[in-house]
Amino acid sequence: MASLASKLLHFFQGIWIRHNRFLCIPILATAVLLSSCSVKQMAMNQIGDALAGGGTVFSSDDDPELIKEALPFSLKLMESVLAEVPEHEGLLLNLCSSFAQYSYGFVQLEADEVEDEDYHRSVELRERAKNLYLRAKRYGMRGLEVRHPGLSEALALDLEDALANVEADDVPYLYWTALSWMGAIVLSLDDPELVGELAIPEAMMEKVLSLDPDWDSGSVHSFFITYEMGRLTGSGDPVAKATMHFNRALELSGGQMASVYVAYAESVAVEQQDKEKFTELLNQALSIDIDARPELRLANRLYQRRAEWLLTRLDWLFL
8 A cells, every 4th residue: 555655646746746837946845844754644544534434335235245245355455544544543443343244244144054054164154253353343442542542451440430531422433342342252252361351342332322322223222132131240121121222223223224123033032932023023124125224225135134044943943
């Protein structure tokens, strides 16, 4: 990417000189004061802005296989640009969320689907998914650290105090960092060191819930549907809590997020061994018109695929 930056710099300098021949002396004088590094930094920041703002191109697509093949190049391109502008907040957030979504949608789900036919392949895929989640988590923490210097160290000392100064603008960073962190932990239950970090992403998600519970059509409520059913430190009736989050997520999403139905089916309906409710929820997910909310098209397509697969597992999930 350094060569790309140099080409951009020479290109802009060439345009300036060609159209300002009589200003060559002032240009040379200014060049002494304005280093090429600052121009390169500006150019790379502009490229970073463009890449960070291109997420809807992927999220609105209805062809998961196309995105599965295209996304790795986009991720590596963003990483290359980030190497030039390491504190670009937009790139750090986009890399965190994109790696987390890629890990779940195109690696972890496949691991579940192939397990019966190829157990060793499923183990390999889950290991890869874990590593991708950890990669996402590192980018998320870097983004939070840029916004709140010293936060990483503070989280290890006092969670409540460390998160006291985060604000509503930090919610996307908190959510995606915590989600990717949790994803890695779920796939590493045999790693006591990683499992021992669970309190940190849990506190982050709780902070999201307190700062902006309606963010992103209620995504945090969708998360807590599943999390309440397996929370180790929770109190009260987990089913009642999960149901509360389910109803709120449905309300905020207008019933147009397939993930909400799938989450409740996999967590609550299976736990209660309610096959009828399980089937009903998954059919509701499948009935969603993916064109009704274009920005959710890819996610809905992936979760509808998950719903179809789960419907083939009735004999495994229910006695």
